[in-house]
Amino acid sequence: xxxxxxxxxxxxxxxxxxxxxxxxxxxxxxxxxxxxxxxxxxxxxxxxxxxxxxxxxxxxxxxxxxxxxxxxxxxxxxxxxxxxxxxxxxxxxxxxxxxxxxxxxxxxxxxxxxxxx
Amino acid sequence: xxxxxxxxxxxxxxxxxxxxxxxxxxxxxxxxxxxxxxxxxxxxxxxxxxxxxxxxxxxxxxxxxxxxxxxxxxxxxxxxxxxxxxxxxxxxxxxxxxxxxxxxxxxxxxxxxxxxx
Numbered sequence: 001x002x003x004x005x006x007x008x009x010x011x012x013x014x015x016x017x018x019x020x021x022x023x024x025x026x027x028x029x030x031x032x033x034x035x036x037x038x039x040x041x042x043x044x045x046x047x048x049x050x051x052x053x054x055x056x057x058x059x060x061x062x063x064x065x066x067x068x069x070x071x072x073x074x075x076x077x078x079x080x081x082x083x084x085x086x087x088x089x090x091x092x093x094x095x096x097x098x099x100x101x102x103x104x105x106x107x108x109x110x111x112x113x114x115x116x117x
Numbered sequence: 118x119x120x121x122x123x124x125x126x127x128x129x130x131x132x133x134x135x136x137x138x139x140x141x142x143x144x145x146x147x148x149x150x151x152x153x154x155x156x157x158x159x160x161x162x163x164x165x166x167x168x169x170x171x172x173x174x175x176x177x178x179x180x181x182x183x184x185x186x187x188x189x190x191x192x193x194x195x196x197x198x199x200x201x202x203x204x205x206x207x208x209x210x211x212x213x214x215x216x217x218x219x220x221x222x223x224x225x226x227x228x229x230x231x232x233x234x
Contacts, residue, residue: 015158016165019180025155025162035226036149038142041132045142048232054179059186063136097133099228106223109152111216115167 005030007081009100012108016115019027028108035082035105039072047084047095054096122147124198124218129225133232145225151198152222156181157191164201164212173215 004009011031014022029067035041042064061071061086074096078084083102084095122128128148130141137145152158159181164172177189192212195201200219201212 012207015162015219020159021161023153025158028158029153029155031154032149032153036146036153038139038146041142041145042137042139045135045137047133048228050136053231076139097232099229101231102132102226102228104119106226109219109223110227111214111219112167114170115216 005034005081007031007034007083007104009104010107012104013112015108018109031081031101031108032104034077037074039066039070040078043071043074044078044083044097048097054094057093059093060095083085122151122198124148124151124200124221126221129221131227131229132225133228148218148222148225149200151194151200154191156183156187157195160191161195161214162186165214169213174210174212175183176213 005027011027013020013028015028016050043060046060047062048072057072057075060075061068064071066074075084075093077088079086081093081101085098087094122144122213128144129135130145132145136141152161160177163177163180165229174189174192178185179222181188183191190200192210196203198218202215204211
């Protein structure tokens with residue numbers, strides 16, 4: 001079981017269009033596991049809701065009540081998945097949300113017309 | 118950590134609209150964990166892709182190569198989450214996909230305009 005999955009077009013076939021084979025199901029599950037974690041969801045929401053569109057790492061440790069290494073780990077999982085961008089500026093890294101992986105996951109969860117209707 | 122989460126309106130605030138508090142993040146993570154499992158994704162995709170719109174439990178054990186109790190467990194998680202409906206007819210249960218929980222999860226993963234743009 002892969003821990004860190006890059007969320008790209010390959011990971012995210014439409015779930016209900018045809019039976020997923022084992023490999024496709026493993027990839028999509030791994031992509032969903034990146035998000036299925038409360039600390040990562042909170043980090044993403046803090047970064048996404050910021051009016052400046054980007055957040056310094058120094059603002060991300062306090063709100064969650066987690067240790068700095070734990071926060072760094074989760075930020076790395078989100079960065080490796082492609083959900084957030086990262087830039088180092090002097091002492092601190094800055095993060096912003098990249099919309100494409102969420103678009104891909106939403107596409108994977110879209111029900112075909114015969115089910116939505 | 119709740120194992121089985123019903124995926125209803127309460128579980129699924131828009132992830133990037135404002136910082137999620139701990140409780141909201143726990144609920145959304147639990148909802149995503151229902152899907153973040155390869156066996157459950159495969160069961161959902163087999164049920165969703167069926168041209169009749171419903172599948173007998175007797176057709177769901179073979180394709181996954183899992184034991185009948187394991188398949189039953191995953192079907193119960195999906196049913197309790199509200200992702201599939203279930204009806205007992207004589208000896209066998211029949212399952213079909215319910216679109217609303219997937220709609221709610223897609224809504225939660227929608228990026229606000231300032232990020233999509």
